Amino acid sequence: MFVFLLSNCFSRVYLEEHFDPGWEKNWSRPEKVKRGVLLGKFRSSAGTYYADEIKQRGLETMDAHRYYLFYSNFTEPFDTRDKDLIIQYTVRLDMYIDCAGAYIKLLGPPNKQVEFSNESQYSIMFGPDICGANLHQTKVAIGYNDSYYTIKDNLNANKDHLTHGYTLIIRKNNTVEVKIDGETKISEKLQDLFDIPKVTTIPDPNSVKPADWDDIEYIIDENDKKPADWVDDEFIEDPDAFRPPSFDDSMEWVPPMIKNPDYIGEWKPRFIPNPNFKGFWTPKMIEVEPTPDPQFGHFQSLTFLGIDVFQSCPGTILGNFLVTDDEEYAKKALKEAFLSIRSDEIESFDIHSDATKREKVRESKYNEKDYDVFQKLDAMSSDDEVLKAKKMDALKAKKESEKIKEKKLKKKEAKHDYMNEL
Structure with a gap:
């Protein structure tokens, strides 16, 4: 886990996931899935090659031709109307990828997490989508009044x-920035990047929310207590350590600290619906000349991150998820988890790629061995037809003999397994 100080005391991290031990408790599958939808399985993995196995752990897709639905709740609802929104994560595609979505979605009320699906209304979609030779784009879409708006120009993925890092920043000043691997690919105003719908009414600036209006949808459950057996001490004194005989007795000896094997993680109370919640207060609306909606791209309440993709080939790894309002924190997190080890990952990939190629060559040579023998026999002159026929018959007889031996061996093994079961 990577820990940095936020840039200021008002900044928040609403979701951060590096798939440390115990990550499973932060992620869930929807309870209801549409009939006919086959879900694939995830696992925490850094893949078959990596620069740092811990830093590069992520959710790896495991099954071909499957849908993947997974979500993780924010620590608290995120109101982005007067804050910057930063979404960031890393993606690595499998070597044999054909068609695979690797984008994420941010959602909020009135969505129900347990019913999260590809039909759930989302607020933001962001990330790469790959399919075949022609489609490899970075999606950026915003939900607004039951419709979705995508960026005007295509952005390659x-x-x-x-591994590649994807960062989306939607600022409160209505500017948008998209970064890939920390480098800016798009930096535009919202109204220039999207065809923003125009509105004829706006909130009355003189409309004031009543002082007693409670618009906090979720509150901490005061009755939720930390379990007695919850272990939140990340480090403990090494029980096997002992004071060296040569240690200076005039000094206090302190055993070294080690990682606590029973460490579960920091305990946090759950959130529950606020019984005094009156709903999201909205001011009175007044008519104006048609103008782009200033609320486009800003949301009252984002509550969870969802993965909703289809993959024909498994092996995609998604990790280092971060949702925050602090740009500097996001920069540091990307550098620590990804940018600092890029060159090492390239070296690891080259070694893995060379080994894979050598293995394929060995397999190819083994499979072509018999083929080469037949080719040599075909190349013999017509004067050697008798000898050629004899060698062909001998080779065929040898192959038939090998098949018979293999069948006998399988029968023997099956009988052995049956007797063991008895």
Whole structure:
């Protein structure tokens, strides 16, 4: 886990996931899935090659031709109307990828997490989508009044087999920035990047929310207590350590600290619906000349991150998820988890790629061994037809003999397994 100080005391991290031990408790599958939808399985993995196995752990897709639905709740609802929104994560595609979505969605009320699906209304969609030779784009879409708006120009996504970092920033000043691997690819105003719907009414600036209006939807459950057996001490004194005989007795000896094997993580109370919640207060609306809606791209309440993709080939790894309102924190997190080890990952990939190629060559040579023998026999002159026929018959007889031996061996093994079961 990577820990940095936020840039200021008012900044918040609403979701951060590096798939440390115990990550499973932060993620869930929807309870209801549409009939006919086959869900694939995830696992925490850094894949078959990596620069740092811990830093590069992520959710790896495991099954071909499956849908993947998974979500994780924010620590608290995120109101982005007067804050910057930063979404960031890393993606690595499998070496044999054909068609695979690797984008994420941010959602909020009135969505129900337990019913999260590809039909759930989302607020933001962001990330790479790969399919075939022609489609490799970075999606940026915003939900607004039951419709979805995408960026006007296509933004390519990386289709290689290295890790890449994707960052989306929607600022309260209505500017948008998209970064890939920390480098700015798009930096525009919202109204220039999207065809923003125009409105004829706006909130009355003189309309004031009543002082007793409670618009906090979720509150901490005061009755939720930390379990007695919850272990939140990340480090403990090494029980096997002992004071060296040569240690200076005039000094206090302190055993070294080690990682606590029973460490579960920091305990946090759950959130429950606020019984005094009156709803999201909205001011009175007044008519104006048609103008782009200033609320487009800003949301009252984002509550969870969802993965909703289809993959024909498994092996995609998604990790280092971060949702925050602090740009500097996001920069530091990307550098620590990804940018600092890029060159090492490239070296690891090259070694893995060379080994894979050598293995394929060995398999190819083994499979072509018999084929080469037949080719040599075919090349013999017509004067050697008798000898050629004899060698052909001998080779065929040898192959038939090998098949018979293999069948006998399988029968023997099956009988052995049956007797063991008895």
